[in-house]
Amino acid sequence: MKTEIIVLIAAYTFFAVPAQAQVMPPAEYVATAGASDLYERTSSELVLQTTADPKVREFATMMLKAHAASTAEVKAAAAKSKVEAAPPELTPVQAEMIAQLRAEAGTTRDVAYIAQQKGAHGQALSVQAAYAKDGTSAPLRAAAAKIVPVVEHHIAMLKAM
Amino acid sequence: MKLVLIAGLATSLGASSIALAQSCVSTNSPPPPKQTAAAATPDQAEPDMQSVLDTLASLGPKPIEALTPVKARLQPSAADATRAVMRKKGLSTAPDLTVMTEDIAYGPDPMQFARVYKPAAEPASSPLPVVVYYHGGGWVIADVNTYDATPRLLAKQLNAIVVSVEYRRAPEAKFPAQHDDAAMAYQWTLKNAESWGGNPAKVALAGESAGGNLAVATAVFARDHGLAAPIHVLAIYPIANSDMDLPSRMDSANAKPLNKAMLGWFGYYYSKTKADQLDPRINLVKANLRDLPPTTIVNAQIDPLRSDGETLATAMKAAGDKVEQKTFPGVTHEFFGMGAVVRGAYDANAYAVSRLRAAFGEK
Numbered sequence: 371m372k373t374e375i376i377v378l379i380a381a382y383t384f385f386a387v388p389a390q391a392q393v394m395p396p397a398e399y400v401a402t403a404g405a406s407d408l409y410e411r412t413s414s415e416l417v418l419q420t421t422a423d424p425k426v427r428e429f430a431t432m433m434l435k436a437h438a439a440s441t442a443e444v445k446a447a448a449a450k451s452k453v454e455a456a457p458p459e460l461t462p463v464q465a466e467m468i469a470q471l472r473a474e475a476g477t478t479r480d481v482a483y484i485a486q487q488k489g490a491h492g493q494a495l496s497v498q499a500a501y502a503k504d505g506t507s508a509p510l511r512a513a514a515a516k517i518v519p520v521v522e523h524h525i526a527m528l529k530a531m
Numbered sequence: 532m533k534l535v536l537i538a539g540l541a542t543s544l545g546a547s548s549i550a551l552a553q554s555c556v557s558t559n560s561p562p563p564p565k566q567t568a569a570a571a572t573p574d575q576a577e578p579d580m581q582s583v584l585d586t587l588a589s590l591g592p593k594p595i596e597a598l599t600p601v602k603a604r605l606q607p608s609a610a611d612a613t614r615a616v617m618r619k620k621g622l623s624t625a626p627d628l629t630v631m632t633e634d635i636a637y638g639p640d641p642m643q644f645a646r647v648y649k650p651a652a653e654p655a656s657s658p659l660p661v662v663v664y665y666h667g668g669g670w671v672i673a674d675v676n677t678y679d680a681t682p683r684l685l686a687k688q689l690n691a692i693v694v695s696v697e698y699r700r701a702p703e704a705k706f707p708a709q710h711d712d713a714a715m716a717y718q719w720t721l722k723n724a725e726s727w728g729g730n731p732a733k734v735a736l737a738g739e740s741a742g743g744n745l746a747v748a749t750a751v752f753a754r755d756h757g758l759a760a761p762i763h764v765l766a767i768y769p770i771a772n773s774d775m776d777l778p779s780r781m782d783s784a785n786a787k788p789l790n791k792a793m794l795g796w797f798g799y800y801y802s803k804t805k806a807d808q809l810d811p812r813i814n815l816v817k818a819n820l821r822d823l824p825p826t827t828i829v830n831a832q833i834d835p836l837r838s839d840g841e842t843l844a845t846a847m848k849a850a851g852d853k854v855e856q857k858t859f860p861g862v863t864h865e866f867f868g869m870g871a872v873v874r875g876a877y878d879a880n881a882y883a884v885s886r887l888r889a890a891f892g893e894k
Contacts, residue, residue, distance in 0.1 A: 392561035392599050402605070462590045463607045466615050470624045482625035489676035493605055496558065500601040504559045522641070529634040529644065 391504035396453040399501045399510060403444050403517075404458030406494045409467065410437035412460070413490075416471045417483040426480045429527065433487075436524070440517045447513035488528050495521045553807075554800045556702045558601040563799040565597070566792055573786040573833050577861030579873045584787050584863065586619075587612035595672070596792035600702055600800055604672050609788045609865035610680060616872045626679060630686045637719040638712065640699055645716055646675045647727060648686035648693040658730035660691045660891040663720050663749075663761075667740025667865075669770075669797030670701045670709045680868035681739060681767075688884045689891070692729040694720050698745075701801035709801070710812050713745040714752045721759055733891050735763040736824075737883075739867060740789075740836065741797070743769025743828075747843070748812045750823050763890035764826040765883055767867050768836045769843065770794075773814040777838035784835060789864035791835045816842050820850035827886040828856040829879050834864040857882060 394402065414430040414437075421427050441458075448455040460468065467486050474482050498514045498521055505511035554560040576584060590607035598606070614624040626632075631651045636644045650659070662685050666678035675682075675697045682695040698712035717736070724731040738746035743766035750764050774780075775791070784791040798808045811818035816839075826847060830840040837858060844856035859866070862875040867883075869876040 391555075391557050391559035393559040394602070461605075463611050466590065466611065466618070470614060470618050473618055474623060474625050477628070478623060478625035481628060485626050485676070485679065489674070492674050492676060496601050496604045500558045500599075504557060525641070 393504040393506060394497075394501060396448070396451060396505070396507040396510050397455075399497070399505060399514070400444055400448045400453055400455045401458065402497055403494075403501075403514075404441060404455065405461055405464060406490065406497065407437040407441040407444075408458040409460055409464040409490060410434075410494075412468055413471055413483060413486060416468065417479060420475060421480050421483075422476070423480050425531065426483065429487075429531065430483070433524070436520055440513075440520065443513045443516060444510065447507070447509035450509040451507040453507065453510070484528070484531050487524075491521055491525050491528060495525060552799075552805050553802050554702050556705065558604075558703065559599050560702060560800075561599060562597055562796060566795060571782055571784045573783050575861075576833055576863055577873070577875060580862050580866060580869075580875060583609065583612050583616050583869055583873060586615045587788060590615065592788075594792075596790070596796040600671050603796075606672075608673060608677050610677050610868055612788075613680070613869045613872060620872065622871060627683055627687060630683050637696075637716050640704075642697050642699045642704075643712055643715070644697050645720075646682070646695040646697070648682050648695065649727065650686055650690050652690075654728055658725065658733075659728055660689060660733040660735070660762075660887075660893075661720060661724045661727075661729040661731070662686075662689065662691050662693045662735045662737050662765075662887065663717055663746075664693050664695045665698070665713055665736075665738035665742030665745040665749075666695065667738070667742045668700075669793065670706070670741045670801040671797055672700075674700075678739060678742070678868065680870070681737075684870065684880060685737065685884070685887070688880075689887055691887075691891070692724070692727055696745075705803045706801045706807045706810070707812060709741070709745065710748055710752075713749045714756075717749050717753065717761075718758060731759070732762075734759070734761055735765065735887055735890060736761040737765035737767070737887075738769070739767040740864065741770050743767050743840075744771060744813065744815060747771065747815050747823075747826070748818075750826075751812075751815075751818055751820070754822055761824050763887055764824050765829070765887060766826065766840065766843070767829045767879075767883070768831055768834055768864055769815070769828070769839060770813065770836060771815040771839040771843040773809050777842065779837035779839070779841075780835050783833055783837065786833045786835060786863055789835060794835060816846045820847050820852060823847060823850070823852045825853040825890060826855075827883060828854065829867065829883055830856065830858040831862045831864055831866050831875075832858055832860045833862065836864060855886065 414433040502514035696716040736746040
């Protein structure tokens, strides 16, 4: 009888596991946030080379600064939680988006950049909010929580562009 | 005593498995258990369609049905693949500047806003027709940014104002949050159309995939709440039938970019209970479909949702509605946004535009 009870408890524990969060492991969060920041900086540098629109210039300049800051934030938190942060790499889609910006010039690059920013910031918010909620490393969770309102502010700005 | 204790444990085990039938509200909640895959090989797509699918594969997508929502939202989309093909062909991927956009809130949640597309040409002498458009993504992934092609095309080709509705997504906000937002945005549009230069007497509803469902469900809502009826409904590969054994669920079970397992995955995240998935707002074929506006349903042959559109057309006809449904061969789910590079999509765009143009009383 005792054995059966133990088996049942074990089964209960096994089935209960999937109900908990399956948050990104710390290294994956660091890589994902790093790639997103790298895309932000690369795309903003590209548009700054050609734009004649002061609003686009102001926004892109702000992105360079803000996404360098969030990378530093995540890097420091990664060091604190002893997570190895490899140099960030663009995902295939991010690399394709950069190639698309390179293929445009002048005003069309400006509008392509803004359109990309709207999509990319929605994804960035999704990643940061998810890690801030359930992340397993406390320093990284705190970094994500700090980045969430910054990304929300960028999204609010983009809605007016 | 011991026996009773064991029975109690067994019951609680049973209850916990039932609780797992739907996800919790976190975007980190793990995917549902893997289902046994059907063996069916989907039909071969036309070469231009296949080239978009191949490009999508080259962007390294992971299977959505095995991911958490947050990771699913990062996967390359059919729209990403379409733009990549356009760039390879030397076409511009920048948004068409003959259409301007403005993001305007219709509710207090940051996701409750609409992207209003307007033709950039000088204001017309008479108010423009209006299309309220709902994007797809199974109510869990994608947003108004992912689905830019269709609203932009409709605004340009119809010389209309298109209101592309963002809505709260699951699992953070579960069913019927999306249906509530869709209805709220429709009422808001009726109220505000005039101030944008639109004609509130000429408002149509449109949507793709989960958004195709919202278009029809919102027409039902308008009828039941005494709102002005939309002049026409354009439902593009809508979710409309909860039967998982429909012909297209079988023959296109392993199609791309949408497969049958993803439909189960969406249901797991958008619903609070299994019963939600049978609600007539989801399972439209079982809704009261009488007295709905004239409707156009567009489907793709290689799509697990093909039978949804076909059975919805049958059910609407039986209810006495005017419905036209077309299934386009050699194309897949999401093809409608690929008109720049896929011939079948170009044809479907032209068909849908001609139907809406006729509804608006134009040539």
